Amino acid sequence: MKYLIFLILSIAMIVTFTNCKQKGSIADIARIQQAQNAIKIIRNALEEHYIDKKTYPPNDVNLEEVLKPYIPKVAIGEGDSISKWEKEIVPAFSEGPFYTTEDPEINYFVKARARDSNKTPVTIRPGTIREKKEEENDKKKGK
Numbered sequence: 001m002k003y004l005i006f007l008i009l010s011i012a013m014i015v016t017f018t019n020c021k022q023k024g025s026i027a028d029i030a031r032i033q034q035a036q037n038a039i040k041i042i043r044n045a046l047e048e049h050y051i052d053k054k055t056y057p058p059n060d061v062n063l064e065e066v067l068k069p070y071i072p073k074v075a076i077g078e079g080d081s082i083s084k085w086e087k088e089i090v091p092a093f094s095e096g097p098f099y100t101t102e103d104p105e106i107n108y109f110v111k112a113r114a115r116d117s118n119k120t121p122v123t124i125r126p127g128t129i130r131e132k133k134e135e136e137n138d139k140k141k142g143k
Contacts, residue, residue, distance in 0.1 A: 042097060046110070
């Protein structure tokens with residue numbers, strides 16, 4: 001009876017170890033880092049958009065189209081270049097990026113999932129939440 005239990009446990013352990021994906025491997029760590037770098041490119045483009053237009057993009061926009069002028073290009077050959085969106089952002093995510101904002105004048109939130117085995121979520125938001133204009137604050141206070 002002991003031999004039968006030992007045999008069943010041995011088979012179960014062998015099947016378990018051979019069917020497991022290696023989570024947390026070097027490749028997963030690299031994919032998460034790639035996703036974090038890609039989301040930083042998006043953050044920088046959103047901040048440039050804010051500096052240029054004094055507002056973040058509204059909800060329900062095609063983020064790639066809106067940020068196209070603010071995403072740097074990478075040289076791929078003699079005189080040819082490609083946007084970092086195609087070269088670095090698209091390959092970094094298994095899902096996303098998804099963009100939302102409650103008020104385009106003060107904040108945004110971007111989320112995506114890395115291409116690692118856990119589909120690790122990566123997110124960004126502004127480093128500082130911008131305040132509305134002084135006049136609007138004065139109206140609320142009744143001045």
